[in-house]
Amino acid sequence: MQRSLILLILMGQSWSITGQLYEYKYVTTPKKWEEARLHCIQHHTDLATVTNMTDMMRLRKAANDVPQTGAWIGLQRSGESTRKWHWSLPGLEFNETNWGSGESSTKNEYCGESNTSERFYFIEDKKTWFEAQRFCRTNHTDLVSGLQQLRDKELRGIIESQDFVYAYIGLFSDAWEWSDGSSFSFRHWDMDKSGGGNKYAMLTQTGMERTPSSGKKPFFCYEDHVILINESRTWEEALYYCRHHHHDLVTITNLEEQRWVQEKTKNATTPYVWTGLRYTCTLGFWFWVSDEVVRYKNLASPEQVNECDMSGAMETGGEHKWVKKHDEEKFNFFCSK
Structure with a gap:
């Protein structure tokens, strides 16, 4: 079984996604914040969620520089009771x-x-x-x-x-929330424009700015390339499902991708979620089914003995470490799109 499964993985994967697990789309047609969000949901995933300084640079690159008027992102202020x-x-x-x-x-x-x-x-x-x-x-x-x-x-x-x-x-x-419901805490407010009484956030040339008005502006959407499947399947069943309905089981190559994927585990219904991490006892190493080399590692117990028919799953709680689980166990799983 081990050799046939390795052959399946290698034959089924003729190319790999080298881009990000999510990408930004800059829309130049000015819209109000609510209209911009509706456009993003209909054509992409949602208004842009920004998770770190790298994302800030990616947004500016997507727009080839941010206009002086600013551009909407998916950060909005809720009531004070939700601080x-x-x-x-x-x-x-x-x-x-x-x-x-x-x-x-x-x-x-x-x-x-x-x-x-x-x-x-x-x-x-x-x-x-x-x-x-x-x-x-x-x-x-x-x-x-x-x-x-x-x-x-x-x-x-x-x-x-x-x-x-x-x-x-x-x-x-604070009482600010991302429109897609994610819990990312990243904020990068312009220091001289951080007054109260504001409801919407936009990206500026120097950071993020708060504004009480939802006037028409260009905006950023994002396209999510990761989906959590809330079905309990073995690792091999999950692999077949992702390749038939989407692209593949998810690959995690750095800390930023780890944070993006782990955010989705709050909606999982099993204690672990399958990823595309697989161990081959024939060759004696761990690998990603997308052919990516395992450089970034987040194993909970790296000293645990590696066994045949083991694959990597992410904890849905705690520190969201990767754990070595036997293939026949059934968990939710992440697909890449």
Whole structure:
């Protein structure tokens, strides 16, 4: 069975998707926000959801520069009663924290860094929270976010060595929501245009701007290339289904794609969701059915013994790690389109 299944995978996959799991479409015909969203739903998926700074650059590239009037995206303000807390760093879910009393309009801040030997920086310049966020994203990665970073020994050492009362971290609350219902926390407001009383958001040449008016503007839609199938099937049945009805089981090649896919697990009906990750005991390695090399890894237990007839599934809760499961187990699954 193992050899025949490998042959099936290789014969069925003559080419692979090298693009993103979602793409942006720029529509130049000016419309009101509600009209723009209806157009996007009818012709694509929805108004654009923006998940990180890379998406900001992709939007600008899709429009070949954003007009001075701005362009609608899928961020809208709901009622104050729906305010939620978020971490500034994309991909982290806010669950708990320790609160203290006291407020100040200007504070020091902590920045976090990815892929460097020094991971945290204490910035002594006093800034507003939005200024601190913009500074960290421009010069490092983001404001320190998540309990894992806050409990890090390196950060604790920096805190103990500094003399200050308060310092900003990457935690904020707002009443803004993405029109597609996703919970992505990414915001990048223009610092001098962040007043209250606004309902809609648009992309500008420097960031995002809030506005109370839904006047006619060009807009961004997005096309989603990932779909969650809420049917419980074995891994091989899921593979056949995706290739017959869509394109293939999903491939995840980086952290941004991981975050995009894991957002959809909140609608799953099984504890795990099949992906296109497969182990061949004949050749002794893991591979993606799209022929992509497994470079980015998010395995929950990499030390677990690899066995024949095992494939990779994503946890629907917790940290959304990948787990090694036997093919005959039945779960929901992700297809790429």
